[in-house]
Amino acid sequence: MRVRAPLLVAGAGVFVVGVYGGALFFGGRKVPGDNATSKCAAWFEDCDNARKYDTELTKTEARINMPRLRAKLVSCVPPRAHVLEVACGSGFNIEAYAQVSTTNNVEKTGSNVPSLRLTSLTLTDSSDAMLELARNKAERWILRSADALSSSSQAERAEQAEQAEQAERAEQAEQAEQAEHTEVAKSAEQPEPVRKDNENGDGRFELHRAQDQKHRQAAQPGQEQRRTDDRRIEVITRRVSVHELAAAFSPNSFDCVVDTFGLCSFDDPREALEQMCEVLKPGGSLLLLEHGRASGARHSWLARAVNFWLDRHADEHAARWGCQWNKHVRDIVLQLVRDHNDSLEVLAFEAHHLGTTYMFVLRKK
Numbered sequence: 001m002r003v004r005a006p007l008l009v010a011g012a013g014v015f016v017v018g019v020y021g022g023a024l025f026f027g028g029r030k031v032p033g034d035n036a037t038s039k040c041a042a043w044f045e046d047c048d049n050a051r052k053y054d055t056e057l058t059k060t061e062a063r064i065n066m067p068r069l070r071a072k073l074v075s076c077v078p079p080r081a082h083v084l085e086v087a088c089g090s091g092f093n094i095e096a097y098a099q100v101s102t103t104n105n106v107e108k109t110g111s112n113v114p115s116l117r118l119t120s121l122t123l124t125d126s127s128d129a130m131l132e133l134a135r136n137k138a139e140r141w142i143l144r145s146a147d148a149l150s151s152s153s154q155a156e157r158a159e160q161a162e163q164a165e166q167a168e169r170a171e172q173a174e175q176a177e178q179a180e181h182t183e184v185a186k187s188a189e190q191p192e193p194v195r196k197d198n199e200n201g202d203g204r205f206e207l208h209r210a211q212d213q214k215h216r217q218a219a220q221p222g223q224e225q226r227r228t229d230d231r232r233i234e235v236i237t238r239r240v241s242v243h244e245l246a247a248a249f250s251p252n253s254f255d256c257v258v259d260t261f262g263l264c265s266f267d268d269p270r271e272a273l274e275q276m277c278e279v280l281k282p283g284g285s286l287l288l289l290e291h292g293r294a295s296g297a298r299h300s301w302l303a304r305a306v307n308f309w310l311d312r313h314a315d316e317h318a319a320r321w322g323c324q325w326n327k328h329v330r331d332i333v334l335q336l337v338r339d340h341n342d343s344l345e346v347l348a349f350e351a352h353h354l355g356t357t358y359m360f361v362l363r364k365k
Helices: 004-026 036-045 050-063 066-074 094-109 128-169 174-186 213-218 223-230 242-248 269-279 301-312 314-321 329-339
Strands: 082-086 120-125 192-197 203-208 234-239 254-260 280-291 344-352 357-364
Touching (some): 050 066, 066 094, 066 254, 066 280, 066 357, 082 242, 082 269, 094 128, 120 128, 128 234, 242 269, 254 269, 269 280, 301 314, 329 344, 329 357
Parallel strands (some): 082 120, 082 254, 120 234
Antiparallel strands (some): 192 203, 203 234, 280 357, 344 357
8 A cells, every 4th residue: 555655646647747738739729819809809899798797707806816906006006196097997996996095094194084095087998888887886986985074074073163162161151152163063064976077078076075164264274275185086987998098198197007907908008008108197107907828937837837728718718808818918018118118117016826917016207
């Protein structure tokens, strides 16, 4: 028995290697991306299944812990930034923006009230159905933030009223003090999200808090305005193809450009990256979370096995999710940086999921 056990293990290992080798070299490997691009285009033309896509992908991402990676990427958004998200899809990053706003406010003020870290968020996509889902998620985010801000506003006003009452007791009668307290309490109003349309018909949402003029006058110069700015955001949804960004927006328009799993569905990923850089301000951040061929250990047997599996199922994946998941995305991004090393640099890079998921933080010089 002592001799047979090693032999059985060795035999199983040889069998596995043999099967893998036979599949790899005699399985009729497909050229990467075979028919995948055309299937991506067909998928985007038929977006009636947008809700089904949103539901299924939500479950899939939860299984591979993708929301954590999205939140980590969005946490790199600079403070008070005007953000452009490209190929936003059904708005999977909306929850990440909400989480980051809350987290940053806890770190800065010790409060769990969202500070709405972004100044504006522009969501673009080529699909009207996807944009509608993203718009609904953005509106729900703002409504939740409005409720939190309302609770915070009431607490702040209660504290201010108490301080004012204590100061008035030494100078005025009880009746005047009570009247003043009542007047302050009535000034608190519920913040409401306001939707308006610009001249192009783009949906916009604003979150703001009604200001009490008396408290505004009592505040120190600049104090109230600063708090208001921290708690206001404008969300814009606009149908724009990634290859039309430069035509749709002025150069150097945004402090941050975000793209998550979009390069796999673009006809020309390199051109898409060039367009993103053009609308990005100098000093701005380009945040990418993408997937593609396994990298890092190019010649390892594991990377070859993973890439072989991606190639074999490229058409099936493109038909289901509308993306070509076996592109050389990592190489495309790094080549862009090399070609523009005088104006673009890599601040951070991470690889996940056996080297098939990449996170880039780039800065435009």
